[in-house]
Every structure is written in C-alpha cells, then in structure tokens.
Amino acid sequence: MGLLDDMRAARRAAGAGRVFTAEADDDGMVPALLFIPDISGFTRFIEESGSPEAPFLVADLLEILIEANMLNLQVNEIQGDAVLFYRLGPPPPIRELVQQCRRIYLDFQNYLRLVERDTGSELSAALAEHVLTLKIIVHYGRVSVAQIREYTKLMGRDVIVVHRLLKNNIMGSEYILLSEGYVQTQTPAELARSFSWTRLLHGSAFYDHLGEVAYRYAHLSPLRLLLNAPASAHTKPARSCVLKVRRAIGVPAPYLLRVLSNFRLRPRWMEGATAVHYDVTKAGRLGTSYKVDIFQGQIDFQTVQQFEDDEGQMEYVEKISHFRIFPNSLLFYFIEAVDLDTCLLTIEFRYGHIASHNRLIRFGQLHRVRRFLGRSIRGLAGVCEKR
Incomplete structure (x- = not known):
C-alpha cells in the first residue's frame, strides 16, 4: 500500500x-x-x-x-x-x-x-x-x-x-x-x-x-x-414557558445575594449537587462559566446578569448551557426585602421550548424541574438561616 x-x-x-x-x-x-x-x-x-x-x-x-x-x-x-x-x-x-x-x-x-x-x-x-x-x-x-x-x-x-x-x-x-x-x-x-x-x-x-x-x-x-418584556420581578412570562417557586428567607437581601453568587456553596443547597468546578480567578465576574456535578451528570451554568432596580429589588440571572431537554434556558433569582432581616426569594426557570414531541416526556421533565426547584430553594433557606 x-x-x-x-x-x-x-x-x-x-x-x-x-x-x-x-x-x-x-x-x-x-x-x-x-x-x-x-x-x-x-x-x-x-x-x-x-x-x-x-x-x-x-x-x-x-x-x-x-x-x-x-x-x-x-x-x-x-x-x-x-x-x-x-x-x-x-x-x-x-x-x-x-x-x-x-x-x-x-x-x-x-x-x-x-x-x-x-x-x-x-x-x-x-x-x-x-x-x-x-x-x-x-x-x-x-x-x-x-x-x-x-x-x-x-x-x-x-x-x-x-x-x-x-x-x-x-x-x-x-x-x-x-x-x-x-x-x-x-x-x-x-x-x-x-x-x-x-x-x-x-x-x-x-x-x-x-x-x-x-x-x-x-x-x-x-x-x-412575541419577544419577552424586559425581565423583572413584576413581569409575568407566558405560563407555558416558566416554572416558579417562592419562599421567605430569614436573612437580609444582600446576604442572600452573596450566597447565591458564591459558586463554592452550590453543593450545600442545590438539589443533587455534589461538586462545582470553576476558575477561581474569574469568580464573581459576570459572564463566568462553571460546572456543577449533579445527579450523576454535569450541568453548565453561566452568570449573565446581576441587577438592582430603583426600588431596591435585586435580580441574579444565570444561563443553563447544554441542557438538551430545555435548550437556552435561564434561571432568574428575584430578591425582595421584606424587612431588615427577611427577604422574599422567587426562583424562575424560563425556557423557550422542550426538546421532545412526547407529551408524557414533557410532563415528566417539567415535574422533575419543579421538584428540583422546590427542594433547592428549601436547601438554600436552610444554608442561609444557619449563619
């Protein structure tokens, strides 16, 4: 040859x-x-x-x-x-x-x-x-x-x-x-x-x-x-494209934001998370990507925005990458101060579409994400209130 x-x-x-x-x-x-x-x-x-x-x-x-x-x-x-x-x-x-x-x-x-x-x-x-x-x-x-x-x-x-x-x-x-x-x-x-x-x-x-x-x-x-209105705690995305959980947490709003944006703490409150991987030199910057080992797999997150409006309501946004069943999905964390020692946290999972034509699969995946959000927000409240 x-x-x-x-x-x-x-x-x-x-x-x-x-x-x-x-x-x-x-x-x-x-x-x-x-x-x-x-x-x-x-x-x-x-x-x-x-x-x-x-x-x-x-x-x-x-x-x-x-x-x-x-x-x-x-x-x-x-x-x-x-x-x-x-x-x-x-x-x-x-x-x-x-x-x-x-x-x-x-x-x-x-x-x-x-x-x-x-x-x-x-x-x-x-x-x-x-x-x-x-x-x-x-x-x-x-x-x-x-x-x-x-x-x-x-x-x-x-x-x-x-x-x-x-x-x-x-x-x-x-x-x-x-x-x-x-x-x-x-x-x-x-x-x-x-x-x-x-x-x-x-x-x-x-x-x-x-x-x-x-x-x-x-x-x-x-x-x-058909474009989404600018996201804020007052906007209501279409019901078919958002899952939402809400909980009052007994810590000041700025403290909760610091916990949310601290990648190292994710395994302590996110349901199913066991480890997190990120470049420590870039932590705290918008646009930073990090990976979370979760449920025998791995999910890629990217920080997109940290925002505070004129009324003092805080917002933290992350994009979820390579999530095949929910492409181009986003996690919104809305934090609203109730008093000096308590805040109301709303977590919204927003997605454009579900990558399956099977109604049973779509229903099952939405149920799993809703349960994941509920358990995660309870875990976050537990971590914050132990301070």
Missing part, C-alpha cells in the same frame, strides 16, 4: 464513527438541507463597540443559535458570525422549518434584551448604538460529504449557492431566505399556511459562475411582538 492509500485509510478510520442518514447517488452526492443563521451587524459591533466583552457576547450568541436546534441539524462550521448547519436526507416540512427559524430568532433576541437591560454596562451601551440581528438562509440540494479525520467537509455547487445567498438584494437585515431548491420541495398551500404571520415575497440575485438564483423571503420583524 502506497503513502496516499495509507493517508486515505487513516482518514476513513478517524471518521468511522460517523453515521450518515442518506445514501449517496451514483455520483457520490447526497441530498441535504443547508441552514445558515447569520448575525447581522457583527463586524461593526466588534470593531466599533470598544467593549472588551463584545467578542464574548458574540460567542454566547453563537451558542444560543446552536442550542436552539430543533431539527436535529448537524454543525458543519462556525464561520465568525454564522453557523453552517446541515441535515442529510429528505427536507423537513416547511411548518417544522419555520418553527425552527422562529425559535432561533426569539432565543437570540430575548438574550440580547436581557443584556440590554443593564443600562450601566459597556455592552448595553454598545448594543444601543450597534444593532445586532439575525438573517437565516435555507437551501436544499445535493452535497458531497468528505470525512477528513474527525472533520466533516461538505462540498459541491449547492454549498457554494447557500454561501452566496448570504449576499442578496433583500432590503433589511432580519429575514428568512428560502432558495427555490427548498421551496420546490413544498406545496404552495403549506408555504402560505406556514407564513400566515408575515408575507412571503419573491426575489432573486445574480452571481458570477452561478447565474440568476431565485428565492423567497420573509421578514422576521413581526416576531418582535
């Missing part, structure tokens, strides 16, 4: 664990959905914001896009301000695709709203001046899949098409673009039904070496009516 054969064999061995869901045609091509959410305003925001936290915010937003995955899409590449997803096999129905686009947009914008609330921060000021929003490109075609060690490389004309469609003739910066390659797989009636909340328009663009490429597009702006 020659050197070239050895290299090819090594590449095949490195990718042997990959499972593909579609068989290749005689020419080696497989049908695939190509899906690119792209952050509009990314470059200007990074270059002109002047905030050292700007790149970390963009990294958080890219993670939001990845965790909002409802269609079992695979990540092929992260390309600075965009993520190239793909799914081999037949195209998803337009109804499911639109639900995916709506979920990504809402999760993305709701996270930005959370950051914008902190009017005293550099990031909030930068976001007020440099708008970040989202456009989503969808194409269906055929690709060649090359396995290069542990990496999957997509190649072919349709991969070029979906990247070129990022540059188009659409006015505005937040929209869904569907190539004719995808549109032709759906019925006109289903297309109209799925976009009843907006207008599906016709468009096209000319590209060198590709010619005229037709597409349909719809602006995402109408979805802004």
Whole structure:
C-alpha cells in the first residue's frame, strides 16, 4: 500500500464513527438541507463597540443559535458570525422549518434584551448604538460529504449557492431566505399556511459562475411582538414557558445575594449537587462559566446578569448551557426585602421550548424541574438561616 492509500485509510478510520442518514447517488452526492443563521451587524459591533466583552457576547450568541436546534441539524462550521448547519436526507416540512427559524430568532433576541437591560454596562451601551440581528438562509440540494479525520467537509455547487445567498438584494437585515431548491420541495398551500404571520415575497440575485438564483423571503420583524418584556420581578412570562417557586428567607437581601453568587456553596443547597468546578480567578465576574456535578451528570451554568432596580429589588440571572431537554434556558433569582432581616426569594426557570414531541416526556421533565426547584430553594433557606 502506497503513502496516499495509507493517508486515505487513516482518514476513513478517524471518521468511522460517523453515521450518515442518506445514501449517496451514483455520483457520490447526497441530498441535504443547508441552514445558515447569520448575525447581522457583527463586524461593526466588534470593531466599533470598544467593549472588551463584545467578542464574548458574540460567542454566547453563537451558542444560543446552536442550542436552539430543533431539527436535529448537524454543525458543519462556525464561520465568525454564522453557523453552517446541515441535515442529510429528505427536507423537513416547511411548518417544522419555520418553527425552527422562529425559535432561533426569539432565543437570540430575548438574550440580547436581557443584556440590554443593564443600562450601566459597556455592552448595553454598545448594543444601543450597534444593532445586532439575525438573517437565516435555507437551501436544499445535493452535497458531497468528505470525512477528513474527525472533520466533516461538505462540498459541491449547492454549498457554494447557500454561501452566496448570504449576499442578496433583500432590503433589511432580519429575514428568512428560502432558495427555490427548498421551496420546490413544498406545496404552495403549506408555504402560505406556514407564513400566515408575515408575507412571503419573491426575489432573486445574480452571481458570477452561478447565474440568476431565485428565492423567497420573509421578514422576521413581526416576531418582535412575541419577544419577552424586559425581565423583572413584576413581569409575568407566558405560563407555558416558566416554572416558579417562592419562599421567605430569614436573612437580609444582600446576604442572600452573596450566597447565591458564591459558586463554592452550590453543593450545600442545590438539589443533587455534589461538586462545582470553576476558575477561581474569574469568580464573581459576570459572564463566568462553571460546572456543577449533579445527579450523576454535569450541568453548565453561566452568570449573565446581576441587577438592582430603583426600588431596591435585586435580580441574579444565570444561563443553563447544554441542557438538551430545555435548550437556552435561564434561571432568574428575584430578591425582595421584606424587612431588615427577611427577604422574599422567587426562583424562575424560563425556557423557550422542550426538546421532545412526547407529551408524557414533557410532563415528566417539567415535574422533575419543579421538584428540583422546590427542594433547592428549601436547601438554600436552610444554608442561609444557619449563619
């Protein structure tokens, strides 16, 4: 066996664990959905914001896009301000695709709203001046899949098409673009039904070496009516997307906040927690990530915000990462002073959707989270009141 054969064999061995869901045609091509959410305003925001936290915010937003995955899409590449997803096999129905686009947009914008609330921060000021929003490109075609060690490389004309469609003739910066390659797989009636909340328009663009490429597009702006109001103790998120527990705790409000934000104390009050892992040099900073060993597994948390309003009510917010059943979920801790020695704590678990179509599984998971919150708040009260 020659050197070239050895290299090819090594590449095949490195990718042997990959499972593909579609068989290749005689020419080696497989049908695939190509899906690119792209952050509009990314470059200007990074270059002109002047905030050292700007790149970390963009990294958080890219993670939001990845965790909002409802269609079992695979990540092929992260390309600075965009993520190239793909799914081999037949195209998803337009109804499911639109639900995916709506979920990504809402999760993305709701996270930005959370950051914008902190009017005293550099990031909030930068976001007020440099708008970040989202456009989503969808194409269906055929690709060649090359396995290069542990990496999957997509190649072919349709991969070029979906990247070129990022540059188009659409006015505005937040929209869904569907190539004719995808549109032709759906019925006109289903297309109209799925976009009843907006207008599906016709468009096209000319590209060198590709010619005229037709597409349909719809602006995402109408979805802004569905965005969460700025979170506070007075807002009431939709019942279907929040679990809440509340308890009076016999300690001053500032003391309770210090206990909540002390990562080292998590195993002492959080239900099922046995250990916590974090960089001690970053403890106490917003944006810090830490891991909690819990119920024979591990959950990733990230501090997002610590806030106090004009009435002295305190709020502490954490994002839960890699929580597959509840993607892009958040924990809100609202602390309201009752008197000098007592405060009222409300813990809210907010989520965009549950990653299961099975009603029994959804009910069971919600019950488990509700029980987890109840036991955790009782444990927290016990730790605080022993001081």
